[in-house]
């Protein structure tokens with residue numbers, strides 16, 4: 602069975618949690634496509650050229666906890682502006698989307714560019730304040746030294762770069778189902794996403 606679920610939205614809206622839960626519920630594979638851009642960003646911070654880094658990614662590059670830092674997130678959103686970097690990562694994502702048994706991909710351009718024909722598309726969002734607050738707590742829980750104002754500024758800077766870039770900007774696909782998680786618990790957001798995907802599977 603081929604069934605692709607595209608989940609897009611801005612940083613820290615809850616896409617990751619929702620995507621993992623949807624994948625686990627339906628037994629689908631999950632790809633966090635932000636990790637691809639983070640891995641390229643990390644290689645660039647270590648001195649590589651963006652396009653070479655994107656062309657030479659391997660699965661081991663996606664496993665490091667170091668990809669979760671704010672510095673790597675910013676580097677990821679900078680390399681993500683480059684059309685050649687995006688092109689180098691496209692085929693892997695498209696192949697993943699049509700793997701046998703179903704797939705969930707989360708990112709910024711899944712429903713618009715990577716899988717325009719995905720059977721179920723979700724756009725998960727939340728207010729900038731709410732997203733920055735969640736990201737701040739998440740980084741603190743990981744033991745990182747962070748400051749709330751810096752985290753807020755990082756979220757705003759990434760939103761701006763992601764929505765204003767010329768290639769594959771962050772935008773909801775016309776046929777995406779919108780979930781605003783600002784006033785939802787995780788359980789409510791997950792339940793809404795599962796109910797929507799289920800309605801497309803019938």
Ligand code: C5P
Nearest residue numbers: 634635636638677678681708709710759
């Ligand atoms: O989702 P995450 O916050 O890990 O993504 C890091 C950065 O990678 C984003 O800010 C965005 O610039 C970029 N990205 C992208 N397209 C995707 C996934 C992530 O441009 N499909």
